[in-house]
Amino acid sequence: MSLSGIKIKDQEDLNRLQNVLKKRRNDEECSVAICGGTGCHSSGSEKVREAFQRYLERNDPEGKIKLRLTGCQGLCERGPLVVIFPQEIFYQKVSVDDVEEIIEKTVLNGEILERLLFTDPISGEKYTYSREIPFLQKQKRLLLGNNRLIEPTSIMDYISLGGYGALAGALTKMTGEEIIQEISYALLRGRGGAGFPTGQKWKECYEAVSDEKYIICNADEGDPGAFMDRSLLEGNPHLVLEGLIIGGYAVGAGEGIVYVRAEYPIAVQNINNAIKQAEKLGLLGENILGSGFNFHVRVVTGAGAFVCGETSALVEAVYGRVGEPRQKPPHLAEQGYMNKPTVVNNVESLANVTVIIRDGAERYRQVGTEKSKGTKIFSLVGKVNNTGLVEVPLGMSLREIIFEIGGGVQGGKEFKAVQTGGPSGGCIPESLLDMPTDFDELASAGSMMGSGGMIVMDEDTCMVDIARYFLNFLKEESCGRCFSCREGISRMLEIVEDISRGRSSLEQLELLMELADVVQDSTMCGLGQTSANPVLSTIRYFKDEYLAHILEKRCPAGVCHDLISFSIDKDLCTGCGACAKKCPSKAIEGVIKQAHMINLQKCTKCGICFEICKFGAVQKS
Amino acid sequence: MVNLTLNGLEITVEKGTTLLEAAKFYGIEIPTLCYDEALSPYGACRLCLVEVSKPGGRSKLVSSCTYPAMEGLVVRTHSERVMKARRLLIELYLATCPSSKTIQDLASKYHVTKVRFTQKHEDCILCGLCVRMCEEQMQAKAIGFVNRGAERRISTPFDAKSDECRLCGGCIYICPACRLRCQGPNEESPVCNACLNLSPPCLDQYDDAMCYMDPCVACELKIQK
Structure with a gap:
């Protein structure tokens, strides 16, 4: 049956077409699905697809192996992803050089290429099939499930x-x-x-x-x-x-x-x-x-x-x-x-x-909580091991999403907070992680479901800095019509900036809270009404950090520029000069093989020396 | 006709009446900065906020100039929640535009005696009265809003001298910052005490070309300084 130029006139036509296409699909011996989602696209999946196509054109002229460039399959962190059907062998971080081997060994002979398998960041275990991977296994992919089976253009x-x-x-x-x-x-x-x-x-x-x-x-x-x-x-x-x-x-x-x-x-x-x-x-x-x-x-x-x-x-x-x-x-x-x-x-x-x-x-209705049914897609990003799109039943706890599906915090660091609901949402601390994620629960915790952004933050994140970041975003994105939103956000930002510079007082913190309440209450649209959430939720759960900035002039996470300084420990410094070479403001002085020093007047506190030092000699205080 | 409760009073108003009009009719004063009877309501200054609730529902603050009277609505124009918001907003207005006599008068009326924010002297509060005046009454559409968020300002298209502008001065006539200047406030005392600090009400990009006050008193004084 030729499918070109057909018109579906009624349900029967559709059923007939569905059956023909289903049969064709079942007749496919094997197929290769390359993820063409945003994440994989940027890590080079298009080149991988081209390589596959070139190879198949040469070696599989009859077209026995079906190639599909699919939509996002979820585990964006490990892209480009390639799944080989019908076994569902899951390869990650595939490059153009792997293509020939994948076809010759895996597709044609069922041999598994160990080096391309997904390794769990926590247990270190390797997984061959996509259905075994905890990241995918724990999800309920009601909406995203078909992404890897279809070509979005077909x-x-x-x-x-x-x-x-x-x-x-x-x-x-x-x-x-x-x-x-x-x-x-x-x-x-x-x-x-x-x-x-x-x-x-x-x-x-x-x-x-x-x-x-x-x-x-x-x-x-x-x-x-x-x-x-x-x-x-x-x-x-x-x-x-x-x-x-x-x-x-x-x-x-x-x-x-x-x-x-x-x-x-x-x-x-x-x-x-x-x-x-x-x-x-x-x-x-x-x-x-x-x-x-x-x-x-x-x-x-x-x-x-x-x-x-x-x-x-x-x-x-x-x-x-x-x-x-x-x-x-x-x-x-x-x-x-x-x-x-x-x-x-x-x-x-x-x-x-x-x-x-x-x-x-x-x-x-079988999926979800009493008041919110179905699944929700979250984009799990930030300091989490498995970043990507996760679709879970509503009501799954944040802990499960972040630690079981997301594989926990990167680099074995301590979890601090998770920001849900985008700029208008709020930050949720560790103590509330067992809360089920549904619309009402998140709202009662001072955050919101939002469209499903989920940003994981580790111990190195300063909550005052986070509030500052989101206020800055909202300041630019507010339409500027309501005075309370336009001026309110600017003024909240002003106070938060003062706090992050250690130039604030407890009265200003009180004023910030009062202002946040009024902005929330008096603005016309959702943007303004929720714009205070980043401030209110961080003050609610991380007040000690605000107080440390205000009273002790100290940024506990070592993020706020004005409250940190870098120095070099003379005993630990080997005088390798690596830091001095990378310093953009030429603030590090010293002779090779002798202890170096940071000229604090020139230092812009970018932190490059801190990251680059292999001996832990650069210290942040 | 629509029946509703206004500050505990059972009232009846015509369908389509806004809460602000209803309150005015019954002699209740609600402060406004972006409202004018002759122009379409805009709801941007947020001073006319009132607390409304439907029986059994949660109450919320809405701008009375844009909210239509609805059957069974319970409206409170001066509740604690409203007053808290209104006072803080007036304080914010003072912190941004202390040179307007209208705003200084509002501050006195609502007992706002100090400003806890960093003092700015921006003058324009973007109430949009001039834009609506130009469009709706003068039929010129010579000025409009540019940019968004904190960058928002009022200007002519591409900041060029507008051919549509007939220099009628309607914009200045209606501007709460231009109309009555209070020149008192300064860095130390943003709440007015004397007429000391005269500065031109217009934004820089208008030059004198867009201003019907020729010579502008404020501009003259500025040049002399």
């Missing part, structure tokens, strides 16, 4: 795994109201940050009377260190698109808009491609699957502003105006894009919609 790959079955089911067997009921019953909460129940959001839009309605997919992920939405759009765009079409059908929208940031070029390319492919097959456009439902989707690329994650600012940005939130009410469900009822959903929420409709809410 709709056929997606359909071969049952793709668009959920849409067909929804369009032929369910009414909009039934879909909304199903989503409400699944207790799906928005994955973008605030955790608003998606079912309720849709219901409001559904009930609004209007001739036109819109559904917008919010792919304006702006948190530093977060890349969940990016990986979904890059790795499995059809999953999101299917959710968007189902959502459009449920609320009665005729047009869907994907608002994606221009900084995500692969995501933009893949979603555009996905839309084109779906249109070509008749899964998007007029009279989808013979149901009489018309739906069009277009992509709007954003200029990249953190505040555009706020729904009303996003709508402004879709018009092409400056992204500034507007006062609510009226809510978007009454007056949104083009003053018509509009619903805005996060990428991950929409991917969840597809899963719920595909598997049924009953099955979806």
